[in-house]
Amino acid sequence: MDDSIKRLLQRIIKRIPFEMLETTLEKWGRLTEAQRNSLDFTQSKWALTERLLAICEENEWSIKSITDLEMIYIIENPNLGMWNAFQLLDPDEGAHSVDLLQFKKQFKSHLSELIRHVSVKIKKHTDEAVWIRIAWGDNFSRPNHLKPTYVVHHLQTPYVFMTSLNSKLKPLLSQALILSTKHQTIKDANLRGRNLSSIRDLLMRQYQQEFPTKYPSPLAEKNQTLSNRHIEAEHAQAAANRHRMACEAFGRGTLPQLQSAVYKLETKFRDHTNKTMTEREEPFRCVVKFTSTNLLESFRHCASSGIASTPVSPLLSSVPSKGRNYFVVTDNGPGPTQLSQSQN
Structure with a gap:
C-alpha cells in the first residue's frame, strides 16, 4: 500500500470523533459485511485504525476511495474550518x-x-x-x-x-x-x-427575520401608587422602543451565528486636547474586532438592553444588512465617519 494512502487514512480516522466513527464508515459503504463485523468499537481508536489499514491493503483501495471517506465527514461536519x-x-x-x-x-x-x-x-x-x-x-x-x-x-x-x-x-x-x-x-x-x-x-438572505410593530407593555401590579405606575410605564415604553429598534436592525428570529466582525479604521484623529494627532495629514489607522460565539445575537441584546445606544449604529447594523463582517471605515468629506465600500 502506498505510504501516502496510509498517512491519509490514518489522518482521517484520527480526525473523526470516536463516537461518530461507526456511522461515518457505514455511510462510506466501502466495507463488506464481514469487514464491518470484524471491527470492534470497544477497542481503542489506535487498534481500529490498524484494522482499517489492514482492510485497506486487502481491498487495494485507491486514494480516491480514501478521499470519499474524508468528504463524507467534512460535508456532515462543515464547521471545522474558517x-x-x-x-x-x-x-x-x-x-x-x-x-x-x-x-x-x-x-x-x-x-x-x-x-x-x-x-x-x-x-x-x-x-x-x-x-x-x-x-x-x-x-x-x-x-x-x-x-x-x-x-x-x-x-x-x-x-x-x-x-x-x-x-x-x-x-x-x-x-x-x-x-x-x-x-x-x-x-x-x-x-x-x-x-x-x-x-x-x-x-443569501435565507434566514427568517421578523419585524414586529407592537410590543405589549407589562401589566401593572395591584396596590401600586400612581407615581410608581407612571415611572414603570415610562421605563417599559423605553425598553419596548429599544427592543423594537434592535429587532429592526437585526431581526427578531434566530440569527446566523457569526463569530467576529472586523472594522479597519482609516479616519482623522479627533481630540481637541491632542493637537499633534489631530493636525496630522495622514489618517489615523487601527483595527477594531468584535468577537462572540454568536455576534449578531450579542449586538441585538446590547441594543435591546440599553448597553449599546439606539438607534443602532450603521457600524453594527451593516453586518446583517450588507451581509458582511469586514469593513473599512473612512472619512467621507467633512461629515461624520461613515462605512466605506472599499474592499479588503
Whole structure:
C-alpha cells in the first residue's frame, strides 16, 4: 500500500470523533459485511485504525476511495474550518443554465489547464450544494491530499464559499470558477466565519427575520401608587422602543451565528486636547474586532438592553444588512465617519 494512502487514512480516522466513527464508515459503504463485523468499537481508536489499514491493503483501495471517506465527514461536519465567502459577478448569457455535469466537466478541465498536478473530487449534497475537494500539487510534485481546499457552491447562485485556500492558489481557483460558471469576475464578499450555514444564510438572505410593530407593555401590579405606575410605564415604553429598534436592525428570529466582525479604521484623529494627532495629514489607522460565539445575537441584546445606544449604529447594523463582517471605515468629506465600500 502506498505510504501516502496510509498517512491519509490514518489522518482521517484520527480526525473523526470516536463516537461518530461507526456511522461515518457505514455511510462510506466501502466495507463488506464481514469487514464491518470484524471491527470492534470497544477497542481503542489506535487498534481500529490498524484494522482499517489492514482492510485497506486487502481491498487495494485507491486514494480516491480514501478521499470519499474524508468528504463524507467534512460535508456532515462543515464547521471545522474558517470559511470565506466570494461573489461571482457579471454573468454571461448561459450562466443560469449551467447544470452539475457541465460544471464538473468544465471546472476540472479548466483547473487542469492552469496547474499540471491537481486532484479534484466533486459531490452534490442533499441540500443541492456542490462540494469540491481540491488537492494541490504543482508542475513537479503530486497533489498533497493532506492539505486539501474545500469549495461549496450552489449552482445558479453567484455565491462561493472556500476554506483552507493558499493565497498563491486563489487566482487559479478563481479563474476556474469564473469560466465554469460563465461569469466575468469574482470578488471577496468580506464575510467569513466558522459556521458555513450561517454565513451562507446571511449572504443569501435565507434566514427568517421578523419585524414586529407592537410590543405589549407589562401589566401593572395591584396596590401600586400612581407615581410608581407612571415611572414603570415610562421605563417599559423605553425598553419596548429599544427592543423594537434592535429587532429592526437585526431581526427578531434566530440569527446566523457569526463569530467576529472586523472594522479597519482609516479616519482623522479627533481630540481637541491632542493637537499633534489631530493636525496630522495622514489618517489615523487601527483595527477594531468584535468577537462572540454568536455576534449578531450579542449586538441585538446590547441594543435591546440599553448597553449599546439606539438607534443602532450603521457600524453594527451593516453586518446583517450588507451581509458582511469586514469593513473599512473612512472619512467621507467633512461629515461624520461613515462605512466605506472599499474592499479588503
